[in-house]
Amino acid sequence: xxxxxxxxxxxWWLQRLTGAVVxxxxxxxxxxxLVHGAPNAEQWRALFANNTFRVLTLLALVSAFYxxxxxxxxVWPDYVKNRAVRAVLVGASWxxxxxxxxxxxxxxxxxxx
Amino acid sequence: xxxxxxxxxxxxxxxxVYRNIGFGDLARYRLPAPGIASILHRVSxxxxxxxxxxxxxxxxxxxxxxAGFEAFRGMVWGNPLGRxxxxxxxxxxxxxxxxxxxxxxxxxxxxxxxxxxxxxAWATMLISxxxxxxxxxxxx
Numbered sequence: 454x455x456x457x458x459x460x461x462x463x464x465w466w467l468q469r470l471t472g473a474v475v476x477x478x479x480x481x482x483x484x485x486x487l488v489h490g491a492p493n494a495e496q497w498r499a500l501f502a503n504n505t506f507r508v509l510t511l512l513a514l515v516s517a518f519y520x521x522x523x524x525x526x527x528v529w530p531d532y533v534k535n536r537a538v539r540a541v542l543v544g545a546s547w548x549x550x551x552x553x554x555x556x557x558x559x560x561x562x563x564x565x566x
Numbered sequence: 567x568x569x570x571x572x573x574x575x576x577x578x579x580x581x582x583v584y585r586n587i588g589f590g591d592l593a594r595y596r597l598p599a600p601g602i603a604s605i606l607h608r609v610s611x612x613x614x615x616x617x618x619x620x621x622x623x624x625x626x627x628x629x630x631x632x633a634g635f636e637a638f639r640g641m642v643w644g645n646p647l648g649r650x651x652x653x654x655x656x657x658x659x660x661x662x663x664x665x666x667x668x669x670x671x672x673x674x675x676x677x678x679x680x681x682x683x684x685x686x687a688w689a690t691m692l693i694s695x696x697x698x699x700x701x702x703x704x705x706x
Contacts, residue, residue: 469670476663483701484693491705494635501629521615527607528608546615556647560626 468523471516478513507561514557522550600680603687607665610658617655653702660701661694 485500492500500506529542597605628638642648668690671677677686 469673471664472670476666478657479663480696483697486670487704496634497628497635498632517677518618521611521618524608524611528612549618551617553622556622558627560622560629 464523468520471520474516475513475520478509501561511557511561515554518550518553518557522546578673598680599684599687603665603668603690606661606691607669610662610665613654613658614662617658620651621655653698656701657694658699659689664694664697665690 489496501510525546526543529539529546533539533542624638624642626640627634629635640648642652668677668686671686672683677683
């Protein structure tokens with residue numbers, strides 16, 4: 454089992470790695486917006502019909518959710534001192550991470566006809 | 567021989583004396599720029615994590631059908647509140663990214679002195695507002 458310091462270092466690196474993944478995705482999206490302008494329905498559908506783009510979107514969004522989870526888990530204890538409220542926030546953050554991830558899979562893959 | 571202990575000491579700069587602070591003094595206490603950059607990084611990050619509650623339903627709606635896409639467009643672009651929320655989310659993600667890059671440069675022990683850190687903090691805010699403005703102007 455990894456020690457506490459090891460897992461903290463892994464978390465530190467994962468936070469930067471996921472940040473870089475989301476950052477690249479955001480840069481590409483903004484680039485597309487700047488080159489093509491706001492998409493119409495057809496362009497939007499065509500973009501998401503591409504399986505590679507869908508998988509990259511899933512990767513970027515789940516990276517963003519994990520990055521956000523680690524972020525808020527570090528933020529709550531700085532402001533919330535009450536143990537019960539803290540526990541609720543930690544639970545809610547984990548639930549949000551899981552629900553967001555599952556929801557994204559449904560949006561990107563299951564809803565497709 | 568002169569006695570070193572009797573040499574005149576350099577005149578000390580008068581130091582502020584704090585006894586009790588009033589409302590007038592409170593106005594002089596400001597968070598330094600790196601502190602503002604840091605709290606904005608947190609606020610934008612938490613805002614984006616919670617903001618997914620808005621982004622994900624909109625993404626689902628936009629991909630469901632052509633009618634759904636038009637409904638999505640009407641919601642995020644067809645009314646002032648939708649535009650405001652969308653622009654705020656865009657600013658948050660751009661700011662969080664630019665501030666994140668600055669954060670990682672500082673992880674590498676660069677730009678850490680107060681003067682540089684202050685300049686890059688203001689630059690982070692300025693650059694993210696400019697990028698957001700360019701994107702908004704492009705799609706307006």
